[in-house]
Amino acid sequence: MGIDGYVLTGLLPQIAGDLHVPEAAAGQLMSVFALTSAIVGPVLGALTGRFERKATIAISLAVFVVGNLIVGLAPTYAWAMSGRVISAVGGALLSAVVAAYVIAITPPERRGWALSVVMGGFLAATALGVPVGLLLGEQDWRIPLFIVAGIGTVALLGILAFVPTLRLPALPLRETLRPLTRGPILTALLVPVGLMGASYLCFTYAALIIGPRTGLGLAMVGVLFGYGVFSFFGNMFAGREIDRNGPDRVITTIIIALIGFMLLGTAGLALPGVWGIVSILVWFFGTATFNGGSGVSLQSRLAMMAPDSVALVVALNTSGMMLGSAIGSAAGGAxxxxxLPADMLIPLASVFLVMSLVVHLLLIRRGDKKPVL
Known part of the structure; x- marks a missing residue:
């Protein structure tokens, strides 16, 4: 999933040329994945709450693999779009069920760290798999999709062989859906929307922002590798800090830092030569670090707010992130x-971050949560 989520961003020109669509339309292959995930994730999370967890993980991963095969074999843009929708259905449920599984088997005082380990696997795959995928994708953009399907198949076999079964207590559907009636939870979901909106507004079109300064090909591969590495370490650090200080303080730090790096990136656009390259890379890697820590922080907060409906609220968090990703990439394409020049996407992303900070601070001030971890 780490490879699938990021590798296409570096291959937009190849995708657009092969499928005979503009680059902005090629970027919408990411948007439709995010939007589909945002819609179906909570629904499937709620409806599968009574299902045994191992089987649910396996089925959702199988659907994700099939969707990627369809994209890899797609003869037209419409087929590619259909494959992205199918893979999003599997991926949305997979994210929610895996997080709920981990929370269920981990002591409360270690849940932040445990979630960061799982997320770390995602980000490590991004760091290692995306560069390899981009190198191969320079020859044919479809190759990374087949890599994703192959790795997913290996993972599926490993899950079937080694992951223990787990059946969580089944709540009535009405109780499972109760978090949807709680104002603080719905307010909290606006934060991942804003954070991912800012991230994907720039990241979807990173090749258009960074490429003219560093070059594409191997240079872009190295930059995306660095993004994955910095995201990984940011995520692992956030996991430890959550267990020490709670998610609210970590989220505050993340948003303020992201705003600072967006301002730095905006200023760096005006610098010539080497200094311009350095500034834009500091922006990119800085945002990677703090974006990497945002996912586990937001998951932990929602798990604290609704401990009896973890799968649902984690799915809602994923939906918020995916919805923000869809809004961000769509806004960037528009x-x-x-x-609008690609460089101006950076200051535009700052607007999303400022709105996220305002919502987050209002939520903290209200203090209407049930801390149970």
Whole structure:
């Protein structure tokens, strides 16, 4: 999933040329994945709450693999879009069920760290798999999709062989859905929307922002590798800090830091030569570090707010992130189509972050949570 989530961003020109669509339209292959995940994740999370967890993980991963095979074999843009929708259905449920599984088997005082280990696997795959995928994708953008399907199949076999079965206490559907009626939880979901909106507004079109300064090909591969490495370490550090200080303080630090790096990136656009390259890379790797820590922080907070409906609220968190990803990549595509230079996507992303900070601080001030971890 780490490879699948990021590798296409570096291959937009190849995808657009092969499928005979504009680059902005190629970027919408990420948008439709994110939007589908946002819609179906909570629904499937709620409806499968009574299912045995191992089987649910295996089925959702199998659907994800099939969707990627369809994209890899797609003869047209419509087929590629269909495959992205199918893979999003499997991926959305997979994310929610795996997180709920980990929370269920981990002592409360270690849940932040445990979630960061799982997320660390995602980000390590991004760091290692994306560069390899991009190198092979330079020859044919479809190859990384087949790599994803192959690794997913190996993972599926490993899950079937080694992951213990787990059946969680089944709540009535009405009780499972109760978090949807709680104002603080719905408010909290606006934060991942804003954070991912800012991230994907830039990241989807990173090749168009960074490429003219560093070059594409191997240079872009190295930059994306660095993004994955910095995200990994940011995630692991956030996991430890959550267990020490709680998720609210960690989320505050993350948002403020991201705003600072966006301002730095905006200033760096005006610098010539080497200094411009350094500034844009500091922006990219800085945002990677703090974006990497955001996922586990947001998951932990929602798990604290609704401990009896973890699968649902984690799915809602994923939906918020995916919805933000869809909004961000769609907004970036619309801005480019309207003639806005790619460089201006960075200050535009700052607007999402400021709104996220305001919502987050209002939520803390209200203090209407049930701390149980």
């Amino acid at each position: 801005a480019l189509a309207a003639g």
